[in-house]
Amino acid sequence: MTDTTSLAEKLTAHFKDTISGCETDRDQITLVVSPSHLLSTCEALRDEDDFSFSQLVDLCGVDYSTYGQVDWATEETTATGFSRGRNKTSVSINNEQRFAVVYHLLSIKHNHRLRLRCYLPEENPTLASVTEVWSSANWYEREAYDMFGILFEGHPDLRRLLTDYGFIGHPFRKDFPLEGNVEVRYDPDQERVVYQPVTITNRVLVPRVIRDDHRYIPDEEPSDA
């Protein structure tokens, strides 16, 4: 792998007007692009000799609406404790940045990788399609549409990909229940498979907790001790 810092410097120098952030974490570079600049940035990343990201390795949606939320308080005491059967969904912390589309690019020529992120609002998340830039985006965008309801403008054939024919909802959104909304069974009277509301409930066996673990905090200031 080539040096990530020099690539990061080149990226910030080249895209200083269009990107809203460039950070390196654990040797991986993330570029944050605003939706309006996405297409031009992608084309430059593919065609500029310094970058030549010839491959779009991965494209996926992310729903940030419950980021950092936990089931169980670990810092203070509560009167109720944790109920295993409970169904919590308090969605949306930041409507303007609820969704993100994340692109993973690979440059065969220079042997480096890059992550590109585009935040999208909760209302009508729409983004330009990059199928013209990389053909592999076709199915990835269909999947992101299917799972998160993110629309890609200019996509040649934006149909659902993984879910059932006639499926309603976008299952990987955080407000979509894990057990789903409908289930199927064979109805002997009608002699066909019928849909019905789910009869199972979700049991959370292990509550989601966040604990401060000082061992894994990256050493910002080398301690004097």
Added chain:
Amino acid sequence: MPEIRNMTMNFGPQHPAAHGVLRLILEMDGEVIERADPHIGLLHRGTEKLAESKPFNQSIGYMDRLDYVSMMCNEHAYVMAIEKLLGVTPPLRAQYIRVMFAEITRILNHLMWLGAHGLDIGAMTVFLYCFREREDLMDCYEAVSGTRMHATYFRPGGVYRDLPESMANYKASKWHNKEEAKRLNNNREGSLLDFISSFTERFPGCVDDYETLLTDNRIWKQRTVGIGVVSKERALQLGFTGPMLRGSGVEWDLRKKQPYEVYDKLNFDIPVGTEGDCYDRYLVRIEEMRQSNHIIRQCVDWLQQNPGEVILDDHKLTPPAREEMKGDMESLIHHFKLFTEGYCVPEGEVYVPVEHPKGEFGIYLISDGANKPYRVKIRAPGFAHLASMAEMVKGHMLADVVAVIGTQDIVFGEIDR
């Protein structure tokens, strides 16, 4: 003149050559494919969403069930992603064990691929040959993990346990009489490493056997040469990785280019094709089996000489030994906390790819600091390959669709996730 219309044909989802549950809608002009539209998702289980609701370690088992013919390679990417977020490195012996099993898995996968691909396009015998060797490798899986397929053997911080000192033996039964059982047990007297070592000595000869059946076979060449040709540029555009990319002549292998674990200490070659057709991809995979065998050989030699720890001694991350737990209060607490709550992973995001037998298998992991992942995205190599199906089969005959499905090494567990 009578009107001639294209015929729309439905292929699958229940079709033996569809390698699982692929539904293809084919628009045909006579016997020539005009358009192909794969319908996938019949095996969609929502692995990524399920992983969000479970502590990190409990999802390792789900990884086995993604690409269910190369189980440990899937685990490998997931486990390395967690390790990268935590910033821990497993002991060297664990890394060698992982690499050895990753290569065993590669052979397992390629054997399955070769057998099924051969069967699909009319070579029955090679299937039986391949499964003979697969059986031995499955026994290796069983020896280390207790199961033949869904091993859950790799753990963050190392591997579940050290390689066993003995192999399970065959007993005389109504299927194997005494002499036959004795013959089968010939190389099972020693440790697992001895067994693998004897396998690596035998295996190149087996690959020669497969090659005598296929490589110069006239029918095999008629079915594969010039079928499903993909140029270098298109292969990159379409997101091809692994043997599919190398078959098109791009020299790219993560084990060489972005080495992880101990691959940079091992000696092996990367085969590359020239034409980008089904036959080249066949040759690439055959040579990969030989190279994997070579890697396993080197790992066995190293492992035999270097005993040691196989998992980190950090009980915030890995469970303490059972005996310790019975006598030591702190170990008991560690054990309890690990199995009821798991461990918290620091906030951040990583993308960790491995060179999976089918291509680049990547895990994109976002953690918000909790004991469960915030988002797991599985980058399955087969997904990008199948997406190119329409382009690869256009203009070919119906029978070539089967050859293209075969050459893409489709497994639905990973495509549908």
